[in-house]
Amino acid sequence: MDAVLAGLVKDKPVVIFSKSTCCMSHTVKSLILSYGANLTVYELDQIPNSNQIERALVQLGRREVVPTVFIGQKYVGGPNELMSHQVRGTLVPLLREARAIWI
Numbered sequence: 001m002d003a004v005l006a007g008l009v010k011d012k013p014v015v016i017f018s019k020s021t022c023c024m025s026h027t028v029k030s031l032i033l034s035y036g037a038n039l040t041v042y043e044l045d046q047i048p049n050s051n052q053i054e055r056a057l058v059q060l061g062r063r064e065v066v067p068t069v070f071i072g073q074k075y076v077g078g079p080n081e082l083m084s085h086q087v088r089g090t091l092v093p094l095l096r097e098a099r100a101i102w103i
């Protein structure tokens with residue numbers, strides 16, 4: 001993982017790279033917040049010089065840069081991957097393991 005991304009996700013249970021105008025970013029944030037999870041959101045359209053972060057996200061293989069989700073400092077992916085975890089019933093265990101939720 002890129003050093004910039006590693007520094008941004010370090011010691012944070014859930015990190016979402018988002019844009020404030022992106023409806024899928026809003027959906028992803030709402031889903032994770034619905035569990036009462038402790039999350040950190042980086043709104044790339046509100047961060048000066050976010051180009052370096054966006055380049056690092058593209059290097060992860062993301063075609064669409066936002067939303068991008070990390071749980072427990074591990075790259076989960078975008079909305080499709082997150083919804084797949086939700087449907088399979090693996091999202092809550094991931095959040096628990098990352099200590100983002102305690103129930």
